[in-house]
Amino acid sequence: MTSEDKKKVEKLIERYKDEYFHHLCQLINFESTYGHELEAQLYLKKILEDLQMEIDIFEPDLDKLKEHSAYLSARQTFNGSPNLVGVWKGTGGGRSLLLNGHIDVVPAGDLKQWSQPPFMAINNGHSISGRGATDMKGGTISLLLALKVVQEMKVKLKGDVIFQSVIDEECGGAGTLAAILRGYQADAAVIPEPTKLKVFPLQQGSMWFRIKVTGRAAHGGTRYEGVSAIDKAIAVIEQLKKLETLRNERINHPLYQNIPIPIPINIGKMNGGDWPSSVPDEVMIEGRYGVSFDETMEEAKEEFERMLSSSMFMDSWFKDHPVSIEWFGARWMPGSITLEDPFLEQFKTSIKKISGKSARLEAAPWGTDAGLLSQVGDIPTVVYGPGTTELAHHPDEAIELEAIIEASKVFVDLILTWCEVE
Amino acid sequence: MTSEDKKKVEKLIERYKDEYFHHLCQLINFESTYGHELEAQLYLKKILEDLQMEIDIFEPDLDKLKEHSAYLSARQTFNGSPNLVGVWKGTGGGRSLLLNGHIDVVPAGDLKQWSQPPFMAINNGHSISGRGATDMKGGTISLLLALKVVQEMKVKLKGDVIFQSVIDEECGGAGTLAAILRGYQADAAVIPEPTKLKVFPLQQGSMWFRIKVTGRAAHGGTRYEGVSAIDKAIAVIEQLKKLETLRNERINHPLYQNIPIPIPINIGKMNGGDWPSSVPDEVMIEGRYGVSFDETMEEAKEEFERMLSSSMFMDSWFKDHPVSIEWFGARWMPGSITLEDPFLEQFKTSIKKISGKSARLEAAPWGTDAGLLSQVGDIPTVVYGPGTTELAHHPDEAIELEAIIEASKVFVDLILTWCEVE
Structure with missing residues (x-):
């Protein structure tokens, strides 16, 4: 990214961040626990339409899933629990990138331990709080803000960009597995689970x-x-x-x-x-x-x-x-990306470029859909996101606005370099 | 009791025992857990009618109970959960005797641990099994068989005999408390909870x-x-x-x-x-x-x-x-009867007369409605019954037929001597 591009990105982030912070609050307000994901997905669909993506909204195919050894779920039906996918086709010749976030959140738990209604987001100017802020609607918003910025840069990408908002991550990954089985492939993937802007190359199962x-x-x-x-x-x-x-x-x-x-x-x-x-x-x-x-x-x-x-x-x-x-x-499933993988190298370079500091690498203390993406999808996957690990599943879950912005900038650089500008 | 009377009692027990064992099976078949006591009470009512007792069937008065310091219950209503009382008025001048049993049983628990359906009684010729057999429908039947025998002896009693089938013993005694508050008093009381034919003068609360x-x-x-x-x-x-x-x-x-x-x-x-x-x-x-x-x-x-x-x-x-x-x-409530109480003395004498052995005294390891009868009703109360303590609340709860018969004979003697024959 040239220093001119960098300025352009800064300017575009400034222009759109409040709109996307508002989107995050709206997303939190949908109580998208297991089985109740539809409204939040329909809201995201409108954002993808604004981003002019090709949209695919589909309920996972239960019969197909049941045949797969990695599938294990209490679900009797996926009625009303769709996956959402948006695609920007590249002009060709570039590497494709999958951006994956889950829309489901865990239940609020004991309401007395919350200092706010969990499904009524609060933006205090520094952070946004509410169930799902950190795990991981904030991460999803950082992806979408990056996509908005790339779009407004009016560049043409060679590789495809595929955005996925999946269900059921919190109970085993049926959403991501269904997306893999539907044929979504890529040369690399990122999942912005709450890592506090650290990179988690090892996926604990x-x-x-x-x-x-x-x-x-x-x-x-x-x-x-x-x-x-x-x-x-x-x-x-x-x-x-x-x-x-x-x-x-x-x-x-x-x-x-x-x-x-x-x-x-x-x-x-x-x-x-x-x-x-x-x-x-x-x-x-x-x-x-x-x-x-x-x-x-x-x-x-x-x-x-x-x-x-x-x-x-x-x-x-x-x-x-x-x-x-x-x-x-x-x-x-547990999963890992080797420390020499070119996508991990590119990721570290983007982080260094944006933050001025070396990427901090840690092993994830929890499982994510990255296990499925790497093991079943055979897609090198990095987990890196703006949320605060310790606040996931906590009362008073929150995410810092600055962290969302930093992650978005890293994603902008990653998209431009990995997928390549024509 | 003369030896002629003794023979007469033996003969009458022989004549009626199977009828009352059948009643016990029928009572067990009513799943009279908390809130579901009505049908079992209506069945008992027919037996009291056969015994020509004055019948009082009444739902406890919630407002009156709530005013009493001994009342504590989750009940919002007693609709459909009546107490049942039957009275034989004596000719006067004798001491009155209260016979109290509870109709409620605890839930069956894990059905897999039962070798039979818990609410389908089995009489194998030696014992009757099913939920409530021991705690305490078997005890109640031993009282009723005793009443039948006394009635068939065609004697006139001086003192009143009051039979009570109460609700809610298993959750705190609201039934017995309501009967006390309705004015039922007596000079002594017996509760045939499962004591294995031992006498429990001390009531653990x-x-x-x-x-x-x-x-x-x-x-x-x-x-x-x-x-x-x-x-x-x-x-x-x-x-x-x-x-x-x-x-x-x-x-x-x-x-x-x-x-x-x-x-x-x-x-x-x-x-x-x-x-x-x-x-x-x-x-x-x-x-x-x-x-x-x-x-x-x-x-x-x-x-x-x-x-x-x-x-x-x-x-x-x-x-x-x-x-x-x-x-x-x-x-x-905890309760006790002093070891010198004339009713306890009479009880021990009746046991000795019937069984040929001295009464075995023990402290109850559990609370019963005797605490309420002695503390609130001020009625000297003895707990003695044919059931097996260890089988109460157990899968495969059962009661021995011989024990029911022995308890009945003791009760016959107790009624005749305590209330006195004219």
């Missing part, structure tokens, strides 16, 4: 588990005659903590150096018992199991199942009543 | 608690950024186990000698979290708190609340986010 623990009911007043499924579930949780320690002690890749727990085991839900004065006879635990970049999903599963059936853990109760383990609802 | 534990949500992949409400709830449960140990170590009354945990703390329910890959920010624990015969409900509450706010327990998280404690839904 993860999957969801459901454990059923059995007890034996009894009157609470003679509770010693029963076996509490809650007590037994606590023993299971302790065993999972041991497993987490064991697995994380093995990881010594330098990119995980600053991550307290590279591949965590999160107990997300626990439900059991149906009467205060009865000994509970069943408890259900649900959680998320982190998978390392250097292991397969099958290896990770096998270790988990082995740990919960190990003789060290199995007291006489568990021997007669082993826990049942189900892998359900969501999984994210 | 209990109450239900609900504890809310707060965490801080975060993405499961950076779970170290949040605070798991499940982990914190496990710390609360550990603290409650310490409290249970502390409270039970204090109890050295000889009647509690054979009870492993005289006043248990039962964790009956635990629910928390709403997403597998989020750190849970709220957990709700519900349970039952045993109250000793020698403490007040207030003292017990105070110790519980103190334990969960003690500085030994409160880490920095709990200091900023103390748990909330609610006493809800159900409570049973």
Whole structure:
């Protein structure tokens, strides 16, 4: 980018940023949790129309997905939950670039911990807050602002630019998988998940588990005659903590150096018992199991199942009543881009050009759709975005406006250099 | 009872037992859980009509109950949940006797742990099984069989006999309290809860608690950024186990000698979290708190609340986010009858006469409506019944037919001697 181009980009960002910050607030106001993505996608569709993209809005094909080994979802239907794709065809001869963001957000959680209604965005001039601001509607807006700037630069790109707003990232990536199966390919991809403007070349995988623990009911007043499924579930949780320690002690890749727990085991839900004065006879635990970049999903599963059936853990109760383990609802494949990949090199160059500083590389402590893009789509993928990692899924989730702007500038440079200007 | 009378009782029991065992099966087949008691009560009403009792069937008066300090219930209405009372007026000059049983049963729990449908009674010739067989429809049937025998003996009693089938014992005794407030009084009372034919002169109290534990949500992949409400709830449960140990170590009354945990703390329910890959920010624990015969409900509450706010327990998280404690839904007052009470003496004499053995006395490990009858109604009350304590609230709950018969004979003798024959 010449210094003249740089000025032009600055000027265009200044001109359009408030419009796109407004779009971000509007997007946050749609409560686009699992199964409720339609309105937000239709709003984005209007932005893509303004950007004069070729638009493809489609509900994932459940039958086709079901045939794929990477698919795992509780969905019975995708009715009303479409993917949205916008394409700028290049003039030819250039490398194509896929820009991928997810539209689904996690539920708000305990409203008392929010200092604002979660689905009523607030722009305080420095940041925008609300559920999804950081994970990852803010990232999506940074892509769209970059596209707006490139469009207004009136350049012609050689390579195609493909923008995707997908569903179901938060529960396993059915949206991105469906887009791959629909034929969307590219020479490289970027996902602006909340990385705090760091680059995450390693993608940690993860999957969801459901454990059923059995007890034996009894009157609470003679509770010693029963076996509490809650007590037994606590023993299971302790065993999972041991497993987490064991697995994380093995990881010594330098990119995980600053991550307290590279591949965590999160107990997300626990439900059991149906009467205060009865000994509970069943408890259900649900959680998320982190998978390392250097292991397969099958290896990770096998270790988990082995740990919960190990003789060290199995007291006489568990021997007669082993826990049942189900892998359900969501999984994210681990993935990685090699440190010598030309797209990663280009990405680092763009960051250096815009920020004046070297790119900071880290391994992602969570899974993203990058696993699917790299493993199933065979597309070298970098995760880099303006959101704040620690605020994802948090009350009072927010994103800094300056970070959105910086990411947009990096994306403008990346598009111009990767796809090439005619 | 003369030996001629004894023979007559034997003969009458033989004649009517199968009819009453059939009634028991029918009663079990009504799934008379909380709020669904009507059909079972109407069935019992027909039996009382056959016994030529004066019948009073009435829905508890919610407004009147609410004014009473012993009332605590989640009920918004008693529509369709009546109490049933049958009275035999005596000819005068005798002592009156109240026979009290509850019609409500706890839910069936995990059906897979039952070897039969819980609400389809089975009579195998030795025992009758199904939810409520032991707790306490079998006990109620033993009372009714005794009444049938006394009636067929064609004797005239001096004192009144009052039979009550009450609702809501399993959730705090609103039914018995309502019967007391309606004016039903007596010189003594018996409740045939499942004691395995032992006498329980001490009534352990209990109450239900609900504890809310707060965490801080975060993405499961950076779970170290949040605070798991499940982990914190496990710390609360550990603290409650310490409290249970502390409270039970204090109890050295000889009647509690054979009870492993005289006043248990039962964790009956635990629910928390709403997403597998989020750190849970709220957990709700519900349970039952045993109250000793020698403490007040207030003292017990105070110790519980103190334990969960003690500085030994409160880490920095709990200091900023103390748990909330609610006493809800159900409570049973502790109660006792003195070992010298003439009714208890009479009871022991009847047992000795029928079984040939001395009565076995124990303290009840659970609360019953006897707390209300003795404390609010001021009626000396003995708990003695044919059911098996350990099977109450259990899958495959059952009651032995021989035990029902033995209890019935004791009740016949008790009625004849306590109320006196003209």
